[in-house]
Amino acid sequence: xxxxxxxxxxxxxxxxxxxxxxxxxxxxxxxxxxxxxxxxxxxxxxxxxxxxxxxxxxxxxxxxxxxxxxxxxxxxxxxxxxxxxxxxxxxxxxxxxxxxxxxxxxxxxxxxxxxxxxxxxxxxxxxxxxxxxxxxxxxxxxxxxxxxxxxxxxxxxxxxxxxxxxxxxxxxxxxxxxxxxxxxxxxxxxxxxxxxxxxxxxxxxxxxxxxxxxxxxxxxxxxxxxxxxxxxxxxxxxxxxxxxxxxxxxxxxxxxxxxxxxxxxxxxxxxxxxxxxxxxxxxxxxxxxxxxxxxxxxxxxxxxxxxxxxxxxxxxxxxxxxxxxxxxxxxxxxxxxxxxxxxxxxxxxxxxxxxxxxxxxxxxxxxxxxxxxxxxxxxxxxxxxxxxxxxxxxxxxxxxxxxxxxxxxxxxxxxxxxxxxxx
Numbered sequence: 486x487x488x489x490x491x492x493x494x495x496x497x498x499x500x501x502x503x504x505x506x507x508x509x510x511x512x513x514x515x516x517x518x519x520x521x522x523x524x525x526x527x528x529x530x531x532x533x534x535x536x537x538x539x540x541x542x543x544x545x546x547x548x549x550x551x552x553x554x555x556x557x558x559x560x561x562x563x564x565x566x567x568x569x570x571x572x573x574x575x576x577x578x579x580x581x582x583x584x585x586x587x588x589x590x591x592x593x594x595x596x597x598x599x600x601x602x603x604x605x606x607x608x609x610x611x612x613x614x615x616x617x618x619x620x621x622x623x624x625x626x627x628x629x630x631x632x633x634x635x636x637x638x639x640x641x642x643x644x645x646x647x648x649x650x651x652x653x654x655x656x657x658x659x660x661x662x663x664x665x666x667x668x669x670x671x672x673x674x675x676x677x678x679x680x681x682x683x684x685x686x687x688x689x690x691x692x693x694x695x696x697x698x699x700x701x702x703x704x705x706x707x708x709x710x711x712x713x714x715x716x717x718x719x720x721x722x723x724x725x726x727x728x729x730x731x732x733x734x735x736x737x738x739x740x741x742x743x744x745x746x747x748x749x750x751x752x753x754x755x756x757x758x759x760x761x762x763x764x765x766x767x768x769x770x771x772x773x774x775x776x777x778x779x780x781x782x783x784x785x786x787x788x789x790x791x792x793x794x795x796x797x798x799x800x801x802x803x804x805x806x807x808x809x810x811x812x813x814x815x816x817x818x819x820x821x822x823x824x825x826x827x828x829x830x831x832x833x834x835x836x837x838x839x840x841x842x843x844x845x846x847x848x849x850x851x852x853x854x855x856x857x858x859x860x861x862x863x864x865x866x867x868x869x870x871x872x873x874x875x876x877x878x879x880x881x882x883x884x885x886x887x888x889x890x891x892x893x894x895x896x897x898x899x900x901x902x903x904x905x906x907x908x
Contacts, residue, residue, distance in 0.1 A: 520807030524552045524581065529564040531556055535829035543815055550808045561586055561683045565871060572598040572800065581803035582812060584631055584795045587619035588683075588864040588874070591704060594622035595868030599798040601625045606810060607817065612834045613855070619863050620796045623704060627798060629813050630834040632825060634793030635857035636691060637850065639747060639755045639762055642777035644670055652779045656695075656721055659754060659782050663730035667753040674730035676743050677756035679722075679885060681878040684739050686864065687791045688756065689881040691781060692718030694862050695788030700877070705867025705906055711899035717784065720891035723884045736885060748772060756781060758793060762850050763830045778850045780857045790861040794832065832858070869905050876901040 528536055537554055544551045557564045568585070571578050572593070585593060593599045607629050609617050620628040638659075640652050648666050653659040663674025678684030693700060698714025701707065725731030732752075735743065740757060744764055747755040750771040755761065765776045781788040797813045799806055815821060822833040826844065832854055838844055839855040867873045876898060884894035 520805050520809075521550055521811075522805040522808055524550060524805065524808055524812060525579070526552045526554050526582070526812075528554065528584070529557045529559060529561070531829075533829045533831075535824070535831075539821060539824055539828065542821075543812065547808075547811075550805070550811065552812065565589065569598075569871075572596070576802040578800055578802055581800045581805065582809045583798045583800060585628065585798055586683075587616075587630075587633075587792055587794050587796055588870055590620055590628050590796055590798070591622045591866045592868055592870045593798060594625070594627040598801055599627050600801045600803075600806075601627055602629065602799065602810070607814060611819075611836060613836045613839075613858050615792060615858060615861055615863075616794065616834050619792055619794070622866070628796035629798075629817055630794065631797045631813075631816055632794040632831045633834050633858055634758050634832050635790040635854060635861045636687070636756050636781055636793070637759060637762065637778045637790075637853060637857060638781050639757060639765065640777050640779070641672075641753055641772065641775055643775040644672075644753060645777075652777060653754075653782050654779075654786055655782050656784050656788075660721075660725070660730060663725070663754060664728070667730070670753070672753045673732040673734070673746070673751055675725060675754040675756075676731060676735035676738055676746060676752055677722075678738050678740055678743055679726075679731075679736045679882070680739050680742075681882040682739060683874055683878075685881055686874045686877045687793070688722070689719065689877055690791050690862075690864055691756075691789060692722055694718075694791070695781065695783035696721075697784075699865075701865035701867055701873065701902065701906075705865065705869065705873070708899055708902045708906060710902060711895055715895045715898075716891050719881060719884050719894060722881075723887070723891050726885050727887060736882075759832055759848075759850055759854050760830050763848070778853050780853060780860070787860070790857045792858065792861045792863050794834070867906070869908065872905045872908075873902060876905060 526540060540552045540554055557567055568583060571580050604626050612630055613633060616630040616633045620626055620630050645652060653662055659675060667674040677688040679688060690700060693715045696714040696718040698712045698718060699709045702709045743755055744757055744761040746752050748765045748770050762776060762778050765772050767773060781790050797816060799809045803809050819835050822835045823838060825831050826833050839851050845851050865873055880894050880898040883889040884891050
């Protein structure tokens, strides 16, 4: 995911944090105007700098509920560690509202760190349908989608035009072009985010999903990864590294490093979040005006992206739960969601914005992104998602580096995930 820093790196993950909390319930409302009061909003690496000005609008119209912006680390893993450490403090937590990576909703809900939210309080029917599923656990809404994301295949449209070939729709086409066309222009063929961190979990899940497989079922209670589809997906990536059309340097890439490689004109194809398209197309980029974007390929046609983005959730021990809900409603309103896109280059959750002619002219990838989001799937849901992700990263990285065959890697991953689900 490109956190809320990308949106996406993913995407950019936001955390909304509020100070001076007490336990929820009657004490939270005493002397606080029905649960209202000042807030602190923490965000993981707001690299585009859009959020501060956006919150100034809230502060002007809500002087009794002013928001102070605090930034957490850029890294999703570091942000997760800081959030969970703080939340374990119970009513001593600094965090009231959390804008969490979409993959953390189940974990935070199962741990009792975030409170259920009333569905009728928020305009969920105006959102892109798949994003709402990322905010639920065990049939209950525990967060509100704020930013969404889906992986896209970026490509050098000038080079493919010279070669007279369309952008690839299948893995076979991607592999062929990466092997035969890229070397003619001194380029690496294809890259994603293959360093062992959350980005590798996303890339691996997309490969498995695109081949028709899954990793977990029943909210993490059932392990489903031991399948021909998983072997095919992981095998596709491992073969790319072994044969060289995925450069070995890609094993060190996170979102930013892979974006920079493409933006510097060193790659023919790149899997990344939409923010990378915006950066590569901007003035000053070495490939500006020569970038295209299509859905991720799969074995027989368009593949399946993993949903990225972030969800806004309320700490169980929030002192000002009414202000928290009001802030969430503000941040997910159509006017602010438009600014999330235009100022932050982050994909909004409001469906109508993807059909807005003015926005499509400004962000021509929006129709492609909308199709990718509608066909996307969430990362494996599990109350122990952090452990699941670490297992996926470690095992898949061993497959990519040739330390393990895709077949043995999938069997090993199934064993490790079974052990996690039974803890």
